[in-house]
Amino acid sequence: MNKFQNSKEFNEIVKNLNDKNFSKALKKIDLISKKYLNENIILKLYAITYFNLMEWEKAIEYFKKSLNFEQAKYKIYTNIGVSYFKLGKINQSIQAFKNSIEDNPSFGLAYNNLGVSYLELGMFDKAVDQFISALKLNDSDDVAKTKLINTFNLIRPKANDKHQLIKINNKINNLVKDNDINSGYHNNYIKILLKESNQLINRYMKNLSLNETQIFRKNSENLNCGRHFKVFNEFNVIPKYCFGCYKIQINLKTVVDLIKLFLIFNKIKLKRNNIRKCIIENRNKIQGNYKGYIYCKEITEAETIKKMINEIIAQEDIEVDNISLKHGCSEFYESYPEFKKINPNSEKQMKYDNEWKSFEEIIDSREPKRIEEDKKIFSKSIEGINLSDILIINNWISYAQIIGDESYKKVYDKKIENVFVNKFLEDQLEFRKKELKI
Known part of the structure; x- marks a missing residue:
């Protein structure tokens, strides 16, 4: 030295x-x-x-x-x-x-x-x-x-x-095709899907898990939410893009209802193949345990899809607390309560403040400018059910077991131990139990 x-x-x-x-x-x-x-x-x-x-x-x-x-x-x-x-x-x-x-x-x-x-x-x-x-x-x-x-x-x-993971994934995909599991939303379909998929997983790779809680179905559009939250978090202003962003939020009662909604989202045909996701809520003190979202660019589009979802849910054995239409992200509402209100034909609806453009430009100026060959490619989700979906549904079932939602027994009869789910529920377990509405 x-x-x-x-x-x-x-x-x-x-x-x-x-x-x-x-x-x-x-x-x-x-x-x-x-x-x-x-x-x-x-x-x-x-x-x-x-x-x-x-x-x-x-x-x-x-x-x-x-x-x-x-x-x-x-x-x-x-x-x-x-x-x-x-x-x-x-x-x-x-x-x-x-x-x-x-x-x-x-x-x-x-x-x-x-x-x-x-x-x-x-x-x-x-x-x-x-x-x-x-x-x-x-x-x-x-x-x-x-x-x-x-x-x-x-x-x-x-x-x-x-690799074994590729083998498992392809077998799950073929399992779904062979059994036509994706053709319905009944408990028996889900039971077959989970039982046979988990048997495949355990045959090739025991104790396999994935530390994620959301299942997406995406088109190739970039919502760029990370950028928008940078603008909001640093300057407390709502980006212009978010004024044209609407989401349908579906609050569900049980984990089985959430799985059924995922199957609907997996199969549904939308004109723009709108981005949609199903989640278990893991944010502390945020109401509702099971949720689905569909993201839309226009209020008329959102209203049309909301009506379609209402009709599908009415036909199936799915229990919801409510289906609502929201403007942008709920994180904005505390600073701007009026942003939550949706009434595009009214002068009272909150409008974008053009002075905020300078704040957005500051955030954008910090981002590197990419040449064409380096630009990020946004790809849509492929069709079908895959290994990722099954592992995340396992996390949902573990969540249900921990908070006391016994509806899972209709579709799965084994205990799923999950350190990841246990960890984020530690500080909010009592709140999540109170949010359970069966």
């Missing part, structure tokens, strides 16, 4: 980094860089600090300089890849992750990151191969497992011999 790494200044910088005081660390690095000339470790400290400050261009600059003296180059390449990804330079991130794998073919993180970059560009087959490579290195890699399972919503890989 050299003189600098034995110095008080070095130890102080390391402490600042460990304490996540990155700005302070950067100031100290600037000072010592003049004192200790030609120290390679200083380049590495700059790279790490800029990386944590999310100054991606500078991080890349110093990581590249570090490559000249760093023996474990695969770690540096991976950090360069992450930085390029954050800058929206996806193809360059792909090359950096490939360099990492070439330097160390046993580094699972690089395969996972490469898979995510491929997903960003809609290269689903290539993404699948990377997640499988990570799992071959470590079959307990939960990140790779989750990413691979979620990819089955977008693609149905045909090569069963590539």
